[in-house]
Amino acid sequence: MTDPHFNKVALIGIGLIGSSLARVIRREKLADTIVVNTRSAETLARARELDLGDEYYTSAAEAVRDADLVIVCVPVGACGRVATEIAPALKAGAIVTDVGSTKRSVIEQMSPELPDTVEFLPGHPLAGTEHSGPDAGFAELFRNRWCILTPAGRSSDEAVEKLTAFWEACGSRVDTMDPDxxxxxxxxxxxxxxxxxxxxxxxxxxxxxxxxxxxxxxxxxxxxxxxxxxxxxxxxxxxxxxxxxxxxxxxxxxxxxxxxxxxxxxxxxDGQALFDLFTRTRAIRRSIIDAGQDVAAPDFGRQASGQK
Amino acid sequence: MTDPHFNKVALIGIGLIGSSLARVIRREKLADTIVVNTRSAETLARARELDLGDEYYTSAAEAVRDADLVIVCVPVGACGRVATEIAPALKAGAIVTDVGSTKRSVIEQMSPELPDTVEFLPGHPLAGTEHSGPDAGFAELFRNRWCILTPAGRSSDEAVEKLTAFWEACGSRVDTMDPDxxxxxxxxxxxxxxxxxxxxxxxxxxxxxxxxxxxxxxxxxxxxxxxxxxxxxxxxxxxxxxxxxxxxxxxxxxxxxxxxxxxxxxxxxDGQALFDLFTRTRAIRRSIIDAGQDVAAPDFGRQASGQK
CATH class of the missing domain: 1.10.3660.10 (6-phosphogluconate dehydrogenase C-terminal like domain)
Structure with missing residues (x-):
């Protein structure tokens, strides 16, 4: 088993995903030091109130200094800018990853900016809720959800193993896949x-x-x-x-x-065409429940969750 | 307060809605006698095993004899056929209603078939789950859900009051509305x-x-x-x-x-157009939660309902 632990993890962005990572990293003791970064002074202050990390910076470059793992948790449109900012400050041998919902674009934005001395390994945890911001995160967010790693030819096998171990320790199941x-x-x-x-x-x-x-x-x-x-x-x-x-x-x-x-x-x-489609789709729901990807309780279990 | 009680209620159809009605009518003592009807001998046998009613018939005409309230709980395409079958057997003064999700079509199918001696008052409980059949029903299905009555010019004020009281006793909130x-x-x-x-x-x-x-x-x-x-x-x-x-x-x-x-x-x-739409829709979710029409818990409260 690869050790999922890092000395220092830098979280660039502290919204739903970043703050959930902060919580699970602390709970599972996956880092000695958690560094929190966001450009917004207000959001950073809130992260500090929530005690999400050990160090807090509004500068991404300062945040990544000496970090062994850098996780970029910003909207995918901001990845290129972040890569430019952190590039000069990255430690040699650090693993740089992200959590963006698109992968080809993230690779095209970040890869040219990053130095050859780091391991760049894009990723995407398929987890989230309709809420956002540092208050919305929770340590259980990744439990039994998939995380997809999409190697872009700039990471070693060891980095893939290490990051896989990390996400598994966060509760995820990990797949690797071609970015496209x-x-x-x-x-x-x-x-x-x-x-x-x-x-x-x-x-x-x-x-x-x-x-x-x-x-x-x-x-x-x-x-x-x-x-x-x-x-x-x-x-x-x-x-x-x-x-x-x-x-x-x-x-x-x-x-x-x-x-x-x-x-x-x-x-x-055409009643027959309607009936045929409506029957076919019903089977897919059953497969999803059988695969453990949704609750079998009627109505998503809303009644059980306390709806009036 | 109008008394919601009937001597004899006939349920034509015993699927999700019919069987939920049977359960809540019994629990709230809304009828002395519950009559269950379905054309399928197999489904009728299952309803009997579940002890949903007091009398069981595969004939809709036999089921409605002497009933004070007849609730047609079949797919809307079958309402006309049911009306034709029950018309000769309906007791004078009985209230005939339904639970169909379309109202103009139900009125056009049923109204010409029904005798002038009955009160015809279409209705639609906005309640359901993705499950169907007599096993899927439960007494709480109608709790705090709306039931819409759509008078079609063939019911007295007293019938509207009586049926309103009945649905309220089932847990519903009742509105009346023009069918179209x-x-x-x-x-x-x-x-x-x-x-x-x-x-x-x-x-x-x-x-x-x-x-x-x-x-x-x-x-x-x-x-x-x-x-x-x-x-x-x-x-x-x-x-x-x-x-x-x-x-x-x-x-x-x-x-x-x-x-x-x-x-x-x-x-x-056009990022601005996308951002504007995605912001506008977020507000509607908040209104729905404020109106008590959905749970505020993230992800429909799936985690609370025991998802692995």
Missing amino acids: HHDKVLAIVSHLPHIIAYNIVGTADDLQTVTESEVIKYSASGFRDFTRLAASDPTMWRDICLHNKDAILEMLSRFSEDLSALQRAIRWG | HHDKVLAIVSHLPHIIAYNIVGTADDLQTVTESEVIKYSASGFRDFTRLAASDPTMWRDICLHNKDAILEMLSRFSEDLSALQRAIRWG
């Missing part, structure tokens, strides 16, 4: 669902014949399920749309093509 | 979300470049939220699509129009 394949997989399992959720909530908000108060009042009949994803962090999702454009546009056209066929079946009263 | 307005409201808060969920799950299932096992394995990153709605009863949803066609097609075109604009913003890199 990652971007396609995430476009369908994550990016398309979020974009569709944002879109449907926007459509409902625009209606005049049905009032917004009616939409809210009767939302338990289906609509509310979409509002969770559509409440995700706007900056993060703007950047994902801009940085995984090709894969997202491809998924959107497939989705629209299928929706046109479904719309046509409704218009022409 | 109901169909528009439900098209946006329920029908469109279900259709979009079915569609996206279908699209994901069709992909070749991303395997189905990858879709399932990584579904917690967003996709799984849609699979719950897409696991709803296929017959029920086929019928809703066929019986609220006009309102659904209108909502689908608005949705598609908005999606095209969003797609264009992604293609042309």
Whole structure:
């Protein structure tokens, strides 16, 4: 077993993911020193109040000095800037990774900026909630969630083993994958669902014949399920749309093509086509529950969680 | 206060809604006699095993004899047939209602069949889960959920008061609404979300470049939220699509129009448009939680409900 422990870990960004990492690193004793960095003095002060780290800096360059592991936890649109800032200060042999939801773009932004003396190994923990900021994090966030590492030809086998051990110690299951394949997989399992959720909530908000108060009042009949994803962090999702454009546009056209066929079946009263689709999709839910990727309780277990 | 009690209640259909009604009627002592009817001998036997009622019939006509309240709990496509079957056997003065998700079509199917001697008062409890059948029901299903009554000019004020008292005793909050307005409201808060969920799950299932096992394995990153709605009863949803066609097609075109604009913003890199939409939708989630229509716990409280 590779030792998952690092002497000094620098977290660049302390939002939902960064602050969850800080909490689990401390709980599992995965670092002697946790360094917290964010550009916002206000957010940094909050991180300090929450006692998330051992050292606090608004400068990313200062934060990474002597760090053995640097985890960039910022929206994917900011990765290039961060790489430029930290590059001169990185310790030789340090592992530099990230948590971004797109991988090809992160590699293109960061790789040219980073010195050859570091191990660059992009990563993506598939974990999150609709909440954001340092208060939203919790140590259990990564438990039994997947973390995908996408080596970009700039990391040793030892670095892959070490980072895998680290994420496993955080509670994750780890896969490695080609960056382009990652971007396609995430476009369908994550990016398309979020974009569709944002879109449907926007459509409902625009209606005049049905009032917004009616939409809210009767939302338990289906609509509310979409509002969770559509409440995700706007900056993060703007950047994902801009940085995984090709894969997202491809998924959107497939989705629209299928929706046109479904719309046509409704218009022409093709009950058999509707029944066949609605039966096929039911089986997929069962597979997801069997794979332990969702709760079997009806309605996501909302009643059990104390809904009035 | 109007007395919510009836001497004899006949449930035509004993799926998720019918069997939940049977359970809450018994628990709250809302009827002296509960009559259970379903055409399937097998389902009727299961209802008997579950001890859902006091009398059991495969004939709807036999089931409604002497009933003071008849609740039709079948897919909306079957309402006309049920009305034809029960019409000759209905007791004078009985209240006939239903639980269908579309109201104009139910009125058009049932109203011409029913005798003038009964009170016909369509209704729709906005309650359900992705499970179906007599085993899926539970007495708490209607608690704090809305039930919408849509008078069709064939019920007295007393009947509206009586049925309102009944649904309130089942735990519901009751609104009355014009049937056409109901169909528009439900098209946006329920029908469109279900259709979009079915569609996206279908699209994901069709992909070749991303395997189905990858879709399932990584579904917690967003996709799984849609699979719950897409696991709803296929017959029920086929019928809703066929019986609220006009309102659904209108909502689908608005949705598609908005999606095209969003797609264009992604293609042309319009970050401001994306950010504005993603910010606006976040506020709606907060309104829904403030209105008590969803849980505030992150991730629908899945962790609290025991997810591994």
